[in-house]
Structures are given as C-alpha cells and as structure tokens.
Amino acid sequence: MPATGKSLDRVDGRLKVTGAARYTAEWExxxxxxxxxxxxxxxxxxxxxxxxxxxxxxxxxxxxxxxxxxxxxxxxxxxxxxxxxxxxxxxxxxxxxxxxxxxxxxxxxxxxxxxxxxxxxxxxxxxxxxxxxxxxPDLAMAAASRKTLPETFLGNNEEKLQVTVGDPTGALAAAPVKLERVYESAITHHxxxxxxxxxxxxxxxxxxxxxxxxxxxxxxxxxxxxxxxxxxxxxxxxxxxxxxxxxxxxxxxxxxxxxxxxxxxxxxxxxxxxxxxxxxxxxxxAGHRPATRQTLSLGATRAGNITALRHDTLTHSSQSSGYTEPCARVSRMMYAVPNLGFAHQLAHLHLPSPCPMRGPGETVGGWALECAIDELATELNLDPVELRLRNYADKNPETGKPWSSKHLRECYARGRKLIGWDERNPRPRSMREGSQLVGYGMATTMYPAGRKEAQARATIFADGRALVQSATHELGNGAYTIFRQISADALALPVDRVRFELGDSALPPAPTSGGSTTTATVGPAAQAAARAVLAALISLAVRDAQSPLFGATAEAIDAREGRLVLKAQPGTGEEYGAILRRARLPSIVATDGAKPGEERDKYSFYSFGAVFAQVRVDEASGSIRVARLCGVYDVGRLMNPKTAHSQIIGGMAMGVGATLMEATHYDARNGRAVVRNLADYHVPSMADTPDMQVEWLNIPDPHISELGARGIGEIGCVGTAAAITNAVFHATGQRLRSLPLTPDKLMRT
Amino acid sequence: MHPFQYQRTETADQAVAAVAQDPAGTFIAGGTSHVDLMKEGVLHPSLLVDVSGLPFKQITAHEGGVRIGAGVSNTAAATSADIRQRYPAVSEALLAGASTQIRNMASMGGNPLQRTRCPYFRDPTQACNKREPGSGCAAIGGYNHVHALFGASAACVATHPSDLAVALSALDARVQTLGPDGPRTIAFPDLHRLPGDQPHRDTVLAHGELITSIDLPAFSGRSHYLKVRERASYAYALVSCAVALEMNGSTIGRARVALGAVASKPWRVTAAEALLAGQVPTEPLFRAAADAAFADARPLEHNAYKIPMGRNLMVRALLETNGLQPLQGPAGTAFAASVGGVAGQFAVPR
Structure with missing residues (x-):
C-alpha cells in the first residue's frame, strides 16, 4: 500500500501544538x-x-x-x-x-x-x-503622477500583461448583448x-x-x-x-x-x-495585495456565447517596485472567447511595496470576471452554470494548447448537487429565512498547475532508516508530511522509517514555496533522489559476493518493503541495512533532481473547480453571513487528503475574509496605515466561517509528473469571493462591486 | 515601552493615595486595553497601581438592584444568573464584546474606562488631541469610518468603544468611586464626557479617583442590547443600541434608549425617549422615535452609513425588547445581541 494518497496525520502536528517547533524568533x-x-x-x-x-x-x-x-x-x-x-x-x-x-x-x-x-x-x-x-505624496491610483504599462509579470514571456487576441473592440461593438462593469478591491494584508x-x-x-x-x-x-x-x-x-x-x-x-x-x-x-x-x-x-480597479467588458450572443472579453486593470505599487497584480490570469484562459483583450496599468504610489498574496491576480481578478459573468447570466436570463457550460473552453483560448487534464464539467455538476442549486428559486430577492434574505451564488475557480526544478538528497542508514532532504519550506502547508509520504513510497519503506528535512539553505536547493508549486516541484525531486540512492545500493549489492543478489543486473532488481529483491524471485533478496552493514558503511547517499520538460510546451496546466455559496443577508444592518460553502476541485491526485482538506478550507476561509471584511486603509494625506492591529483589521473568526464542504475528483494529471499531483495552496481562496458576492446579489437584488462587502456597503444613505 | 514603577496595594485608600501623588500614575486592573496602549507608545505612565487584588469582587443585592464590584471580571458579571435574568442587556453587551480570553481578564470597573478605538489615537506619529492635547485631530479629514455622529467637536470625533457602557447608560446605573476627596456616586450617563476642547479627558473622574462598584438600580422591565459589527465575533460595534423598557399596561411607561459607537459616550436619545412614553408600541412609533434619535446626526466623510444602520437597529432593538419581534437568540447571550448571527446554516447554533 503506498503512503501517498493516505490521510496521514501531520507529522509536525505535535511539535506545533506543544510549542516545540522552533520558529525564527525562538532560536537561542x-x-x-x-x-x-x-x-x-x-x-x-x-x-x-x-x-x-x-x-x-x-x-x-x-x-x-x-x-x-x-x-x-x-x-x-x-x-x-x-x-x-x-x-x-x-x-x-x-x-x-x-x-x-x-x-x-x-x-x-x-x-x-x-x-x-x-x-x-x-x-x-x-x-x-x-x-x-x-x-x-502620491496616494491615489487614479491621480498618480507616474503610471506605467508593465510588459510581463516577473519577466515571464509566457505571462504578458498587455494582450489582444482577435478583435475585442470590434467584437464588443458588434455584440447583441454587452455589458461593462467596474469592480474595485481594497488593499489586504497576509x-x-x-x-x-x-x-x-x-x-x-x-x-x-x-x-x-x-x-x-x-x-x-x-x-x-x-x-x-x-x-x-x-x-x-x-x-x-x-x-x-x-x-x-x-x-x-x-x-x-x-x-x-x-x-x-x-x-x-x-x-x-x-x-x-x-x-x-x-x-x-511585509507586503500586501494592492487595491485594484478593474473594468470588465463582455459581449455575447443572445444564446449566451461570449464573443468578446476585455479586462482592464488599474493597480498600484510603490516607488521602487514594479510588482503588478496580474488580474487577467483567469480571464485569459477560462472561457472559449475568440476576442480577448486585457491590460494592466500600474500607478506608482508613496505606499509600501505590494507582493503576491494567495491567488495573486486570480483572487481579485477572478472575482471581477466571475461577477461579470454572473451579471451577464442575469442579462441573458440564463442559469449562471449553464452560461459557463456554453462557453466551456476545451483548449486554452489564449495559446490554443490542449489542457493537461480538465474535468471542470464534473465539478459544476457535483457542486450544484451539493448546494441544492436546482432547488433554489432563481429569481433574485425571492428567498427568505425569518427576517433574513437568502441567496445562492457560484463561481468557477482555477489555479495554474506550475512546476519548477528542485534537487533532493536521500540517505539510507545501516539501521534501515532513511532521510530525504531538500531546501523547501514548511509554511503550515504540510510539506514535512507529504514529502515524507512521497519519499517513503519511492524508497519502498514504511513512512515511520523515513524522515524528511527542509528549511536550510545548505540542503540541496528547492525554489521559493509559492504559486502552489511545491508539491509538483519537490515531490519528483524526492523521488529522483530516492531512486538514485536505491540505484547506488543495488550496485553495491550486485558486486558483493556475499549478497543473494550478487551478479544480478540492476534491471532485474526491485525495491520492496525495505528489501532489494529479484523481480523474478521476490523471495530472494535482503534488507537495505544488511547490505550496508556488510560493506561497513554507516549510510549511502545520493543527490538528484527533477525538472519539468517538454510537456510544458505541449499542454496548458491548470487546476479547476467550482465554488457554490449560500448566504444570509440581514439587510437592515447590512450584515452578510455565509451559510454554506461547497467547493468541488479538480486538482490532480492528492498526496494526503487530510492535509489537502486543511489547505483548501484554509484557502476558502481566507476567501471569506477577502470577501466580507479584510481591508487596509492608508491615510489619504500622509500614507500611514490607519488600521494596524488584528482587533481592527478583521480576519474571519470561527463565527464567520461556515461548514465548508470540500470534494475533489482525485484524477491524476497524466502529464505533470509521475505523481500526477498538483499544488493546492491557493485554489481554495480563488473563486470564493465571487461565489459569495453573486449569492448576495441573488439574496438582495443588489450588485455590490467593491470588496470587501462590509455592512456599510449595503446601506443606502 | 517606557520605564514605569509597578505597585500593588492592600487597600483602596492606599491605591488612591498612591496614584494621587503621582501626576503620571494610573490604576491597572485587567490591563487588556492599557497594556496594549503602553506597548504602542500611546500611554506612558510612570506608575501602575494594580487594583486587581482589592476586595471588589462580589456581586451582591443592593437597594432592590444589584451591586457589581469593580474587580468582578466581565465573564463573571455576564454569566451571573442575577444579571442575566434581571438585566439581560448587560450580559448581552458584555458577551457581544471582545473574546472569552479578554473577558476573563477585563474588569467591570475597567471596561467603561477603555480608550477609544480611533486609529489615529493608537499611532503616536499621527495628530491626536486625545493622546497629545494640542496636536490636532487627524481623523477629521482622515479615515473616519468608525467615528462619531453626535457630540463631536473640532478637536475630536472619536467614539467610545465599550458595549457594556451603552447598556449601563440605558439602565441608569450608578458608579461608586473613591477619590482623594472621599467617596462619591456618579450617574452612569454623566460618567463620560463630550470632547469639547479637552478630548484627552474621557470621563469626569478626577486623577486618582477609583471606581469601586457599579450599581444597577431596581428594574422590572425588559432590557436588551443589539450590535452591528464587521465580523460575527470579536469586533467593535459599528453601531449598537441598548433599550430598557417598562410597560404600563398596554402602553409604554418609560423607555430608555442609548446608542453606542456614535459619540464619545453612550448616546442617550432623550427626545426619542419622550416620544415613546405613554404610547402604544408599534413599529411606526419606533420608526418615528428612531428618526427623532438621528435627527441631529452630523456625519463625517466616511460614516454616514451609520445613520440608516443606526435607525434600523434602534427600531429592531425596540421591537425585540417589546416582544413585537422575537429575540434572535436566548436573552442574555451573545446570540441575542449579534445582528446577523453567526455563519453556518443557522444564525444561532442549534
């Protein structure tokens, strides 16, 4: 039985809850x-x-x-x-x-x-x-004296920030149904x-x-x-x-x-x-997610085929950073739109530097897109899920590449069942529970399934235990746990005989843990190192006249349950430790790495999902509560459903915060942060966090790596904001186009 | 943090004498607000006299009402059966504020004396007449989303953050104090000051004057507290409302209404109270009272939303106190007080 795919408890859980895990400020x-x-x-x-x-x-x-x-x-x-x-x-x-x-x-x-x-x-x-x-100081985006049009996100030519595909202007002008909406989002802090x-x-x-x-x-x-x-x-x-x-x-x-x-x-x-x-x-x-002002323009046929999409963003950075929140990340790939345009304008303000924040671009850009799609569905009198299905992209609309693996239709179908989508009265402002309005909303979510290069080192000790190391990071994501699972499988050892170490630049290098890439990046590196050390052990065994494997070819040997055995005769073989002890070696070590290859040129790699929300709105006070959140995700094969569940509900809870309450205000005259503590900067409390029903398809991505696993750190955060905002519209009939949806936004003064 | 002396005393007299002789001395009880402000560089007392060991820890029957010792914790007061049953507004206000950990530490005498949440008060680089008299008011012309509608001045637009104080004002509680000149009684609505040109003085208490108890007078009507906030738990009020209602047959005998988070003190709406007295309770009457209550509101750039929100809240508080609408949760609990309830399938957990 492989260890991957099992809901192993977090291996560092006890250290963390007892205070024994050493964080930076605690080193003596x-x-x-x-x-x-x-x-x-x-x-x-x-x-x-x-x-x-x-x-x-x-x-x-x-x-x-x-x-x-x-x-x-x-x-x-x-x-x-x-x-x-x-x-x-x-x-x-x-x-x-x-x-x-x-x-x-x-x-x-x-x-x-x-x-x-x-x-x-x-x-x-x-x-x-x-x-x-x-x-x-320059503190307002619109009035900033220095505005630029950055060409790429982080210098990546695959991610241009000013793009036109087809003729969006012409197609918008010609579209029988069109809408243009402006969405604004506040600065938020991690x-x-x-x-x-x-x-x-x-x-x-x-x-x-x-x-x-x-x-x-x-x-x-x-x-x-x-x-x-x-x-x-x-x-x-x-x-x-x-x-x-x-x-x-x-x-x-x-x-x-x-x-x-x-x-x-x-x-x-x-x-x-x-x-x-x-x-x-x-x-x-510490960095922040910058504020945005996004203009979404959609053109469609009466039948609900989107013919044109423009997504134009004004955002901000500091005086010396060019970081540009890439708000069109969802718009550029989600729907089969022939005429697509997006632009990003950057205002350089006298504010601190922004940086990525969970779902950079996707969280607030996807919110704007998915709200605009909902508005279009209302305009067309179409079910919001049906409109999305009519524009389902069977290949990446910007690049024309096929998806590595996409099962979004199943996510929609399962999600609508979980929330009871078809039992709702679709008419806005038609549902009540006591004095509160009730509404349902949904949104599509996605996250790029990135992968980078990493190295790892594997050591097998004479006592039969093993250690795998890579300079990756434990951010609460479960890295210690899943890399132990992946390493154990690759070493053909039970998980309790394998340790995984990280968090030290002296270890073989791994990239920055970001962009939901760690699982897909470090997992294959751990596998490669494990295989390399097993190969070294095999070559030791076959040259050792005392070994039952003496003289066999490497191809004839397999690693099973801590033993090297002949594939043809699994009864013939010996434990790893025995080989080392006879050779008087305390351990055997190998370092190897893994990197993505030409599959990246052939396929477009993304995770997908559908988020459904039910809200209750107390209109007289402007209070919005999320009654239910259901998310169904197509994120490849899960390495550990338990830590994955935590990652995803954590992302959804952060999405609840971004939607309902999180905002940082800087004084418009002197640029000092006005709200600077966790009593006044609101993140969701338990009482703001509903039961979250999370399901995944668990279909391996056949192209990303042999593990079939994608990162899941961010996708839970993306999609949640639009599902909630659309549910608030369904409850109240009011379109709120400014995040967060604090109670004042529902007050008509 | 600036250096300071710390002292515990055996008796209230010693505590009062110790603070009185040091112009920069102050009392400390639970410390839930004061210590934060010291760490932020907002307050720098030279002497802290710890009154948490003084014998003001009882809740006792007093003149037909209840006397709550100043050292009683917010948790103990909120969960006292006497208070929950006879003065549910007090329990509701306490339980709808802060967090369990803070309520366990915070004292009943200290709670009404917590300082404003005006963000400019909490940043020593910003102008604030409350923190540093004469430095100006950055909230005027700044980000004033949580600021006052009533009673503000050109020197200060801060609001008072205590939920408890709003309930105590509506119930006409009395504050017993011991000062350098001996004991005195202060009617709760008179405890806090409007800013005028001296916003650094939050209350009428003299330097070295210590609250020893809060007395709730005899009361046989219904009381209730409602609060709107930006998250479902652990957030200060955007607007709140406490009602103490006494019926006289089918008409209102006396209604007392205090609004929270709209002024530098709990804002008793006496014109609205007069309008309610002697009337048959109906929603249109309550709406007229709420209109009267907010007639004099003077919004700033970012807080006009508080006017419709406050009117709606006051109407609801009256309806729920009177029984024309059901409470949202059991009386005397946070669920009764929290508009919107909690996330999840049921606003009040079942």
Whole structure:
C-alpha cells in the first residue's frame, strides 16, 4: 500500500501544538542583542536630520544605525533564475534600507536601535527624533503622477500583461448583448500569525566573513542570493535557516529590508542581532495585495456565447517596485472567447511595496470576471452554470494548447448537487429565512498547475532508516508530511522509517514555496533522489559476493518493503541495512533532481473547480453571513487528503475574509496605515466561517509528473469571493462591486 | 515601552493615595486595553497601581438592584444568573464584546474606562488631541469610518468603544468611586464626557479617583442590547443600541434608549425617549422615535452609513425588547445581541 494518497496525520502536528517547533524568533543564539526600528511618519520627502543623541545614551544601547552610518549595500540584481527582480513587472523593491535620506512611504525604516534587551531597544527607539523635509505624496491610483504599462509579470514571456487576441473592440461593438462593469478591491494584508523576524550572526570562517541568518522566509535560496549580492559576499558565505514558517500566504518571500537591516545591525555591533517586527510594522514592511480597479467588458450572443472579453486593470505599487497584480490570469484562459483583450496599468504610489498574496491576480481578478459573468447570466436570463457550460473552453483560448487534464464539467455538476442549486428559486430577492434574505451564488475557480526544478538528497542508514532532504519550506502547508509520504513510497519503506528535512539553505536547493508549486516541484525531486540512492545500493549489492543478489543486473532488481529483491524471485533478496552493514558503511547517499520538460510546451496546466455559496443577508444592518460553502476541485491526485482538506478550507476561509471584511486603509494625506492591529483589521473568526464542504475528483494529471499531483495552496481562496458576492446579489437584488462587502456597503444613505 | 514603577496595594485608600501623588500614575486592573496602549507608545505612565487584588469582587443585592464590584471580571458579571435574568442587556453587551480570553481578564470597573478605538489615537506619529492635547485631530479629514455622529467637536470625533457602557447608560446605573476627596456616586450617563476642547479627558473622574462598584438600580422591565459589527465575533460595534423598557399596561411607561459607537459616550436619545412614553408600541412609533434619535446626526466623510444602520437597529432593538419581534437568540447571550448571527446554516447554533 503506498503512503501517498493516505490521510496521514501531520507529522509536525505535535511539535506545533506543544510549542516545540522552533520558529525564527525562538532560536537561542549566544550573545544575542536586539534591534528596534524607527519608521517614517511621512510618505514622501527626505530625512533632514536624525537626532540619536538621547537614544545613544539610553541604558543598554549599543548602536543606532541610520542612513548616515549604515553599511553600504550592493544593488538588488536585475534577475535571479529567470525571475525579474527590478523594474516594471518585477517582483521586488529596489530601494534598500538605510541607503539614503529619501523617503518613499510612511512606515519606511529610518533607523535601527540595538540594545542588550528588546525592551531597552524599543524604549531607546522612542527617543529618536527625525526631522523631515516632506513633500506631497502620491496616494491615489487614479491621480498618480507616474503610471506605467508593465510588459510581463516577473519577466515571464509566457505571462504578458498587455494582450489582444482577435478583435475585442470590434467584437464588443458588434455584440447583441454587452455589458461593462467596474469592480474595485481594497488593499489586504497576509497577516500570518507569525510576524516577520530575523536573527543575523557574523563570524569569520577561514578568515572570511560568513553570515548565518535565521529568517521567516519561504524562499531560502533567493534570500541567500539577495543577502550575498547586497552584502558583497559569495553565495556560499551565507547560510539561511528556517525549519518552520508560521504562515506566509504570499508574504515572507520577496521583500528583503527586514533581513538586510538585521544583518547590517549585526555587522555594526559585532554581535548577533534579532529584529522581531511588531504587528503594526507588518502593515509597512511585509507586503500586501494592492487595491485594484478593474473594468470588465463582455459581449455575447443572445444564446449566451461570449464573443468578446476585455479586462482592464488599474493597480498600484510603490516607488521602487514594479510588482503588478496580474488580474487577467483567469480571464485569459477560462472561457472559449475568440476576442480577448486585457491590460494592466500600474500607478506608482508613496505606499509600501505590494507582493503576491494567495491567488495573486486570480483572487481579485477572478472575482471581477466571475461577477461579470454572473451579471451577464442575469442579462441573458440564463442559469449562471449553464452560461459557463456554453462557453466551456476545451483548449486554452489564449495559446490554443490542449489542457493537461480538465474535468471542470464534473465539478459544476457535483457542486450544484451539493448546494441544492436546482432547488433554489432563481429569481433574485425571492428567498427568505425569518427576517433574513437568502441567496445562492457560484463561481468557477482555477489555479495554474506550475512546476519548477528542485534537487533532493536521500540517505539510507545501516539501521534501515532513511532521510530525504531538500531546501523547501514548511509554511503550515504540510510539506514535512507529504514529502515524507512521497519519499517513503519511492524508497519502498514504511513512512515511520523515513524522515524528511527542509528549511536550510545548505540542503540541496528547492525554489521559493509559492504559486502552489511545491508539491509538483519537490515531490519528483524526492523521488529522483530516492531512486538514485536505491540505484547506488543495488550496485553495491550486485558486486558483493556475499549478497543473494550478487551478479544480478540492476534491471532485474526491485525495491520492496525495505528489501532489494529479484523481480523474478521476490523471495530472494535482503534488507537495505544488511547490505550496508556488510560493506561497513554507516549510510549511502545520493543527490538528484527533477525538472519539468517538454510537456510544458505541449499542454496548458491548470487546476479547476467550482465554488457554490449560500448566504444570509440581514439587510437592515447590512450584515452578510455565509451559510454554506461547497467547493468541488479538480486538482490532480492528492498526496494526503487530510492535509489537502486543511489547505483548501484554509484557502476558502481566507476567501471569506477577502470577501466580507479584510481591508487596509492608508491615510489619504500622509500614507500611514490607519488600521494596524488584528482587533481592527478583521480576519474571519470561527463565527464567520461556515461548514465548508470540500470534494475533489482525485484524477491524476497524466502529464505533470509521475505523481500526477498538483499544488493546492491557493485554489481554495480563488473563486470564493465571487461565489459569495453573486449569492448576495441573488439574496438582495443588489450588485455590490467593491470588496470587501462590509455592512456599510449595503446601506443606502 | 517606557520605564514605569509597578505597585500593588492592600487597600483602596492606599491605591488612591498612591496614584494621587503621582501626576503620571494610573490604576491597572485587567490591563487588556492599557497594556496594549503602553506597548504602542500611546500611554506612558510612570506608575501602575494594580487594583486587581482589592476586595471588589462580589456581586451582591443592593437597594432592590444589584451591586457589581469593580474587580468582578466581565465573564463573571455576564454569566451571573442575577444579571442575566434581571438585566439581560448587560450580559448581552458584555458577551457581544471582545473574546472569552479578554473577558476573563477585563474588569467591570475597567471596561467603561477603555480608550477609544480611533486609529489615529493608537499611532503616536499621527495628530491626536486625545493622546497629545494640542496636536490636532487627524481623523477629521482622515479615515473616519468608525467615528462619531453626535457630540463631536473640532478637536475630536472619536467614539467610545465599550458595549457594556451603552447598556449601563440605558439602565441608569450608578458608579461608586473613591477619590482623594472621599467617596462619591456618579450617574452612569454623566460618567463620560463630550470632547469639547479637552478630548484627552474621557470621563469626569478626577486623577486618582477609583471606581469601586457599579450599581444597577431596581428594574422590572425588559432590557436588551443589539450590535452591528464587521465580523460575527470579536469586533467593535459599528453601531449598537441598548433599550430598557417598562410597560404600563398596554402602553409604554418609560423607555430608555442609548446608542453606542456614535459619540464619545453612550448616546442617550432623550427626545426619542419622550416620544415613546405613554404610547402604544408599534413599529411606526419606533420608526418615528428612531428618526427623532438621528435627527441631529452630523456625519463625517466616511460614516454616514451609520445613520440608516443606526435607525434600523434602534427600531429592531425596540421591537425585540417589546416582544413585537422575537429575540434572535436566548436573552442574555451573545446570540441575542449579534445582528446577523453567526455563519453556518443557522444564525444561532442549534
């Protein structure tokens, strides 16, 4: 019985719930001192002067770093591993901390105070006085003085941001039915429960500088590379460690000021330094999903064939980042539309830098598309599911490539049954329960089924146990668990005899854990390493005259239940450990990797799903509650249904937050985050989270890899917002086109 | 955090004397609000006098009503059978606020003294006359979604965040205090101040004056609390409403109505109360009362939604208190108070 596909309990569950799992801020480093950050009260201008005299004299203070005395950094590279880092459409900010007097956003770090205790550092930070030469900041997208049209998302030529297929303008003009709607979404923050933290320790190794960095990161190798280039070190002289991430959701991967500040502070004081960021700081330095203003234009025949689709987005970034929320990600591939156009305009504001957040582009872009499709269904007097079926795409409409595997029709059919779609009264504002209006809504969901290259190392020990390692990340996603399962199967060992290690840049490299790619990327690498070590063990056995397998060819040998055996005579063989012990080897090791191949050129890889929502609306108060959420997903073969279920309901709950309550406001005059704590920035409580019925088709993707498994980190979040918003329309007859749907939005003043 | 001294005292007199002699001294009980504000750099007391050990921890019968010691936890008060049965608005307000963990720590004397949730008050880099007199008010012209409709001034538009205070105001509770000049009684509706040109003074309490108990007067009518918020649990009110209703046969004897989250104090709507007295309760009457209650509302840029929301809420609170509409959940529970109920198939779990 293979371990993959089984609902194994989370192997790190006990460590996490007992507090034994070590998170970044918890490492005990001898001689540790503490940094506290002073941030900018203004959004634009320059620092005229910083008076640090009082802070320097405060008890326990070791140093105060400002742009006047901080070490100089080398610039962020143009590209790393094919990903664009600088410029329009790039992933990160190019301004680095404490390198100049320029102020680009409120909350920007302006000084770091280092002291012998955290409390003394914080107190001394409150004594730093900054004089500003302020300027009027650009804080509104529409009025921004610098707007650009980025060409690609992250420099990827497969993901252009300004695209026209066919003649959408002409087709819209000619369409018998057309609609144009504007949808707006608010800035939201990832707000993982673990705030950002870094610990930096410098030492001399062989006479050269060496940096050890404990950091809340889901991108060990990129961070290692950024630290090395910025600090002028060889990559090998930076060691990044992070065995547990307390949630990321898109944060903790692409913004580096926190780690750089910590490394600089540690270098200046000559001792290891920790900087642990407070919740309010997360609204300045941790990244966010930017606000969007999206215009959807649809043209259709009376029979409901969509002939034209335009999706035009205005979004924003900071002064030095070109990150562009790719809002057309769903529009470009979901429906069989012959004339398709989309554009992304980027306003550079004096706000902190955005970055990906769970379903970047898909969550808010898919919301706008799927609401517009619902509006079109109303316009055509068609069932919303039927309209989607009439425009079902049998191949990718933008590229013309066939899908690797798509079973969306089954998702619709099952979802409508689960929610009771056909029992509802389809007329808006027709259903009630007590004093509340009741409504049903649905949306299609998707997520790109990406895969990247990764390496892994497998070791079999003389006691018959094994260890597989790869520098991937545990973000709460279940990585420790499913990679142990995959490794166990590939090694033909029971799961309790295999360990999986991650979270250390010294291990064989794996990419940043993002874009729902980790399972599809690291799984095959673990398999490859396992096979390589078994091959090495086989070659040891067949050359050993004492082995029952002596002289056999490698092809004749199979690994079964911890033994190497002859395929033809499974009774003939021996345990892994016996081979090693006889050879007087404590262990045998092999490293190998796996990467996607030409299947990526032949097929279009996506996961699909259908989300159905039932809501209750208390119209007099504007209160919306989600009564039920049902999601049916086509996400390939599941490695572990239990952790998969958690991933997906977690995504759906985050979708509930984005739909009903999450919004960050920056003051329109000074750009300071106005809401900066988890009492006033609302994420869903248990009382906001309904029972979620989740099903999956569990059909392996035959082309993605031998495992047939796709990532599932984000698809649960995508689709939920539109299903709920469409249900609110069905309940009330009101189209709400601005996220989040807080109670004030339903009030007519 | 700024350095401070911490002190526990044996008696209330010692506590009062300790705070009175230090102009930057303050009491601390549950600390659920105060400690946050110290960490955020909003408050920097030089002395904290911990009153959580003082013997004000009883709920007792008092002059036909109930006396709640200032040190009683919000949880203990909310779940007291006496309070739940006789003053359900108090239990409902408490249970519809904060979280279980916070209610377990927070005291009844401290709850009405929590500071505003105006976000500008909580960020020391922003102008705020309440935090730093004379620095200005960033909420005026800023993001004022949660701010006041009534009684605001050019110096401050903050609202008071306590749910409990709204219920206590409608019930005309009395606050017993001990100050440097001895004990006194304050009518609850007089406890909090309008901002005027001194928004840094939330209440009429003198420096060093300690709340020792909250007295609920004898009351034989019905009381109820309703709250609208941006999520189903653990969120401050957008608008709330407490009603204390006494019938006289088929007409209203006396109706007291307080609105929450619309002013720097629980906002008693006396004109509406006068309109209700002596009338037969009907929905049109309640609607007229609600219109009267909001006639003087002065919305800011982002909070006009509170007017229709508040009117609707007040009508519903009256209907539910009077019995013309059913309560949404058992009286004295968070479910009765929470408009919209909880997510899931049933607004009130079955």
């Amino acid at each position: 480093v001898p001689g540790l001192v503490y940094g506290a950050v002073v941030d900018s009260a203004q959004a634009r201008g320059t620092v005229q002067s910083i008076d640090v005299a009082a802070a320097r004299q405060a008890p326990g203070v070791l140093a105060v770093l400002t742009h006047d005395n901080a070490p100089r950094l080398q610039p962020i590279p143009e590209k790393i591993g094919g990903t664009l880092f600088r410029g329009e459409g790039g992933i990160t900010e190019t301004s680095q901390p404490l390198q100049s007097a320029a102020i680009e956003y409120a909350g920007q770090p302006l000084a770091v105070v280092v002291a012998d205790t955290h409390e003394r550092a914080r107190y001394a930070a409150s004594l730093v006085r900054v004089s500003y030469a302020g300027q009027e 707000n993982p429960i673990e705030t950002l933290a870094s610990i930096a320790r410098w030492e001399k190794r062989n006479g050269a500088d060496f940096l050890t960095l404990y950091d809340t990161t889901r991108g060990l190798e990129i961070l290692q590379e950024i630290m090395a280039t910025s600090l002028g070190l060889p990559k090998e002289s930076v060691h990044v460690i992070c065995p547990f991430v307390g949630g990321a959701f898109g944060a903790k991967g692409w913004l580096y000021a926190p780690a750089l500040l910590t490394a600089m502070a540690a270098r200046v004081v000559g001792r290891p330094v920790k900087i642990e960021w407070r919740r309010q700081d997360m609204f300045a330095v």
